[in-house]
Amino acid sequence: MSHPPPESPLSLIASTLDVLATILPSHLLKPQVGIVCGSGLSTLASTFRDKVEVPYSSLRGFGSSTVPGHKSALAFGLVGPGKGVPVVAMLGRFHAYEGHALSTVVYPIRVMARLGVKNLIVTNAAGSLNPELPVGTIVVIQDHLALPNLTGLNPLLGPLLSPSYPRFLPISSAYSPSLRRLAFIASHHLSLPPSALSEGIYAWVSGPTYESPAEGRFLRNAGASVVGMSTVPEVCVAKEEGMEVMVLSLVTNFVVIPEKYRSIKEEVQAELDGKPLHIAEAESVSHEEVLAIGKEKGEVMTRLVEKIIELIPSP
Numbered sequence: 001m002s003h004p005p006p007e008s009p010l011s012l013i014a015s016t017l018d019v020l021a022t023i024l025p026s027h028l029l030k031p032q033v034g035i036v037c038g039s040g041l042s043t044l045a046s047t048f049r050d051k052v053e054v055p056y057s058s059l060r061g062f063g064s065s066t067v068p069g070h071k072s073a074l075a076f077g078l079v080g081p082g083k084g085v086p087v088v089a090m091l092g093r094f095h096a097y098e099g100h101a102l103s104t105v106v107y108p109i110r111v112m113a114r115l116g117v118k119n120l121i122v123t124n125a126a127g128s129l130n131p132e133l134p135v136g137t138i139v140v141i142q143d144h145l146a147l148p149n150l151t152g153l154n155p156l157l158g159p160l161l162s163p164s165y166p167r168f169l170p171i172s173s174a175y176s177p178s179l180r181r182l183a184f185i186a187s188h189h190l191s192l193p194p195s196a197l198s199e200g201i202y203a204w205v206s207g208p209t210y211e212s213p214a215e216g217r218f219l220r221n222a223g224a225s226v227v228g229m230s231t232v233p234e235v236c237v238a239k240e241e242g243m244e245v246m247v248l249s250l251v252t253n254f255v256v257i258p259e260k261y262r263s264i265k266e267e268v269q270a271e272l273d274g275k276p277l278h279i280a281e282a283e284s285v286s287h288e289e290v291l292a293i294g295k296e297k298g299e300v301m302t303r304l305v306e307k308i309i310e311l312i313p314s315p
């Protein structure tokens, strides 16, 4: 018995667009800006006007977000004063560590591109590798360090979706200087303290383990400022689709990088010498902590993203 040929990605995307066209009112159907909400950051859509939420389960090609702090829906709406800017947000994203294929992780970005999105604002929760980037800092990403991209887990592996796409995508200027500029201008408009917003380099790791101390030290020494388990696949595909991209990483925790390893040898010797050492318990990171910071900083992230959208020149 022969099997039907697998559906092409383009026909899958076309069917998703058809469904959206039947659900959305015409003023929301052509979003200009796309937003990806990171862990605990789905509040970024809380102030959309005329909001319509579309569950991923009603859109073929979409996966389901299985991580706490990620909703499985797109939100369409208007942002800003007057007529408002039409936008679309992923209220939750897909991560490779959940078991999603990278093609599923980036599928919503391809859909956004075909809805007309020209500017993409990607957010995430990330661990800080730099004492000068404390918890709560919003890091405007300048560049990435993507070990999976370099070692065989690149989201652009495989046949090109369109013959017009470059086979070898240059990624040296992925993070739009003009959008990054708007982030700092928006922060000024909102009177945020200068320490609220910083700049740095995002390291993408597959997760789901948080970093061992040696891994954290390795990434820091390699030049990364923050580390997370998402974002880079979405950025690469958005670039392939011709979008302007910016990334805002919210620092939710420090990566544990002790200056000195606890030495069991020294501890035992000290006990034998009758002078036991008092060793503090090592810290550890939890997703609950990550979500708590997302909740605490959700309001300021929302105001910042809204202001950036208002400042993007209309086409």
Ligand SMILES: O=P(O)(O)O[C@@H]1C[C@H](O)[C@@H](CO)O1
Pocket (backbone or CB within 6 Å): 037, 038, 039, 067, 093, 095, 123, 124, 125, 126, 207, 228, 229, 230, 231, 286, 287, 290
């Ligand atoms: O989706 P993001 O990158 O914001 O989520 C981060 C990375 C992991 O998914 C999770 C770890 O706590 O938060």
Ligand SMILES: Nc1nc2[nH]cnc2c(=O)[nH]1
Pocket (backbone or CB within 6 Å): 125, 126, 127, 128, 205, 207, 209, 210, 211, 227, 228, 229, 252, 253, 254, 255, 285, 290
């Ligand atoms: N890999 C990684 N991802 C995170 N997401 C939020 N915090 C962290 C972290 O410390 N490490």
